[in-house]
Amino acid sequence: MARIETPADLEQYRLQLREKFGKYQYAVSVCGGTGCRAYDCINVFETLREIIDKKDMSHTVNLRLTGCQGFCEMGPLMFIHKNGIFYVRISPEAVERIVESSILGDEVVEELLYKSPADGRRIVHQQEIPFYNKQRRFLLAMNRDIDPLNIDDYIAKGGYGSLAWALFESSSEEIIDIIERAGLRGRGGAGFPTGRKWRIARQAPSPDGIKYVICNADEGDPGAYMDRSLLEGNPHQVIEGMTIGAYAIGASEGYVYVRHEYPLAVHHLLEALDQAREKGLLGKNILGSGLDFDIKVSVGGGAFVCGEETGLIASIEGKRGMPRPRPPYPANYGLWGRPTNINNVETWQNVPLILQMGADEYAKIGTEKSKGTKIFSLVGKINNTGLVEVPMGITLREIVYEIGGGIPRGKAFKAVQTGGPSGGCIPAHLLDIPVDFERLQEVGSMMGSGGMIVMDENTCMVDIARYFMEFLTHESCGKCVPCRLGTKRMLEILTKICDGQGTNENLEALESLAADIKASSLCALGGTSPNPVLTTLRYFRDEYEEHIVNKRCPAGICQALITLRIDPDTCTGCGACLKICPVEAISGEKKQPHSIDPEVCIRCKLCISRCPKEAIYTE
């Protein structure tokens, strides 16, 4: 079918698709997220396709290369729909066996199943794996089940049904009411109520009637990649959400602002936009409703501050992406001076879901003030890295230990960092707090876009504070003095402490600078920039003091404060360290314990990474 002209057409088309897909005996999804691509999942997929073709089974097997399925640690991943078998770490060589046993037959290939690190048990079904079974994947579930480059998959799953319902069964005001009653709050960081924002934009007068909606896919927080995965894996749900928003607000044009580091997301989005237009689900007279709305894609230039809404607007306008004071807010005075509503990718994806579930059902998920689920990227020093979608209100402990499987190599947990460079480091004694917008702020951090970076005993908290300050110094747009110079001053002090030249006065200076920067910066980049320092000072002051008073870095990170040594009992004298040392600081006879001359050593730690016996340590 070419263009879909009415909601009835859409329903009919959906039935046709379901019948068509029903004819396949098997459906197999191979994860094609960027993480799995690094493990060469494309090769796995191509091998699978070749085998299926060779066996002349392409009419019976529906193969999908999907977006990110979340369990990036275990990629490449494969899910067989008819029997729910889930394989991890697949190599192209294993594909033939999978086809014979699990696609043609119902047998499992034991050694390709996920193996529980706790008891060595092999787990057949995805839902029984601890990483998955505490999650509630309302948004991410679709990533497993659809081919993002095929709009038919999305439609067959009920896609664009919410849009049809909104356009024909509901009014703009009603839509806003539903979003408000559902309690949806912005997933881009600050958690502003989405319905309220829409209402302001709806009511704002426009000089020529033009209004805009924007999807913020800048995803600048390092360590966060949920927006990337949602756009890559299910671009149509973003398009559908934005179109519903446009209808509610009265906007005729939309923009998606994507960062340039996400080429695959841009590619999938552009493809999806074309397909939606072709089907009459975007563009002129959508579904015959009279609504005209189209979306353009704007690719960023690599500036963190362009994630801030006024900076982002300046960037779409083709200017330097510098924020400006608010008010006026974009809802009143946004892109090219017109009322503009900006939401984050994940916020937009929640919109069709809410209309489909109904406001009351949706509002049952989460806590009193934070509704629905939130996707986090669980990364850093954690066993199960990946994307997790959890109900708001779950505790950090559940995320880190039950879903994440704890800290690798038996190391001790030290902190979890949320909220990106605006956020903070949350220590072990706060692991039982429920994760929602308010609680995270109370402990000095914030939700941010959802990065959750786990740190262990070998992470130095002063170094982390220095790292974020360096990031912010670099990313400050330079427009206001407190942020431009304040972050620089703080970085200088932190660098001194890491270099072993800190003094006790430094800590007070940091605190007083932090207060000034917070109070007087133009935008939230500056306003929240002291958070990583303040939270580490609050929860890990002893580590700062160790650096200053005892000139020690307990985590063994700060180069000026550590000494590398070789444990003579473990060293076998293999000579690997001796060969790699760039300054010839290591000596020793073959097969005899080696040693490091601390006067010559530059503490680059190359030898540590090379030693097969882990005999080299820092102190």
Place this chain on the structure above:
Amino acid sequence: MEKEGCSCNRSFVPPEDLSPLEDIVERYRGERGALISVFHEIQQTYGYLDEGIMGELAKKLGYQLSHLYGLATFYTQFRLKPIGKHLIRICHGTACHVRNVREVTEEAKRFLNIVPGETTEDMYFTLETVNCLGTCAIAPVLVVDGVYHGHMTPSKMKKLLEKMVKEGGREASGQD
């Protein structure tokens, strides 16, 4: 819109050839706020924003050259110098940082004898660092000519570079 970051097809047009520039300008003529997209396309075509090209662009669009440079230098993505045959971008995002990506970068610096932002004299390697590649699960990560390499260590870095030098015939061809 081009797939930036994917530098799989890396044969750049020399900046003396102005015809692709004319195409780009024509394609975006009349489109509001398109300057950043124009920069992306120029970089995709020529590999960087060449001074001569920028001058030509200013003339064509009626901008001051300083305006164009003001814009280009605000965004870290745009390069004002040509890049080498191979582009290595190492992630310095938080997830990569806590998994000690700095040691990987140190190895690359030592091997190539350049610091991030620079290109080797024979125009073979360009080294860059980026904020986050969005593949934090496989940290530390780097991208070489559009291909992602996860779970990097200093020794894997060294092996990768050695392999690129060997397979690319660096000494033999030099600039190419």
